[in-house]
Amino acid sequence: MQIDLQTLSQNPYITLGSFALALFGIVLAIIFYVRSKKDKTPCYDSSSNTIIEGLNQALDGLEVHYKGQAQERVCVTKLVLWNAGRDTIDKSDLVERDQLRVVTPDGIELLDIQIIDVSTESNLVTLGEVTQQEQGAVFSIDFDFLDHADYLVIQIIHNGSSSEEFSIAGKIKGVKEIVKSDGIRLSSSQSKILRLLPIVGEFDQLMQSPxxxxxxxxxxxxxxGCFAVWHLINGKTDWYVWVGAGFCIFASFLVYFGHRNLSPVKI
Structure with a gap:
């Protein structure tokens, strides 16, 4: 039985399989390149939750005290800092004149600061004293080392709102910038709308997961993208099919590699 090569080359299943293998090979090559690349990539993310707000207005004479001080609002912010790179960040990489530090919003009062979680105790994570600067209160972060995926979580209790932006700044040798994670977080109103939608509402928590x-x-x-390519192989070569195929394949890579810096711990 002779195999007709021309017939095989015109078979849409063979063509689609060849395209899928080529695409799979490109994806593997990119993944292996990214995983083998040795770099230092410090990243951080934050989440805030208001614990108490406006109770003194609900009942006349009611006061909420935290550590002996009356507060109208109490909010908890958690910051996670981790090394997403493959190279270790050592203590010697921290620049003394531009210390690694947490910058808090101006106009809020810090009620308590503490480290609540670390990847390993041998990281020897410590926090410095709070000092007041032009942009707000700051306190330094120090550690012995952060290997790949090593992390630390800082809990800050304050009287600001949950929308206040906390950041981590400073200079680390060999690092261009400290990356703010691109995690997806939905507002309470957006979450309520999602819960009303059929099927999607059941996946509300998953939709918030980067x-x-x-x-x-x-x-x-x-x-x-593969569905659009299938149509192209079968002769449907309208311009919108080409655009759809290119857009979907590009978006697939963009979504995957755009979420590469994900926190190793949930906060």
């Missing part, structure tokens, strides 16, 4: 969006989003766009 890890879920990274894999689900990239696979979904990749699937639509």
């Amino acid at each position: 890890r879920f969006m990274k894999y689900f989003g990239s696979i979904a766009y990749g699937g639509f």
Whole structure:
């Protein structure tokens, strides 16, 4: 039985399989390159939750005290700092004249600061004293080392709102900038709307997870891209099919690699 090469080359299943293998090879090459690259990539993320607000207005004479001080609002902010790179960040990499530090919003009072979680005790994480600067109160962060995926979590209790922006600044040798994570967070009103939608409401928590969006989003766009390529192979070569195929494949890569700096711990 002779195999007709021309017939095989015109078979849409063979063509689609060849395209899928080529695309899979490109994806593997990119992933292996990223994983083998040795760099220092400090990243941080934050989340805030208002514990108490406006109770003194609800009942006349009611006061809420935290550590002996009356407060109208008490908010808890958690900051996580981790090394997303493959190279270790050592204590010697921290620049003394531009210390690694947490910068808090101006106009709020810090009620308590503490380290509540570390990847390993051998990181020897410590926090410095709070000092007042032009942009607000700051306190330094010090550690012995951070290997790949090593992290520390700082809890800050303050009387600001949950929308206040806390940041981590400073200079680390060999690092261009400290990256703010691109995690997806929905407001309470957006979450309520999602819960009303059929099916989607059941996945409300998953939709807020950057890890879920990274894999689900990239696979979904990749699937639509392959569907469009299938139409191209079968002769449907309208311009919008080409645009759709290119957009979906590009979006698949963008979603996957756009969520590469994900926190190793949930805060």
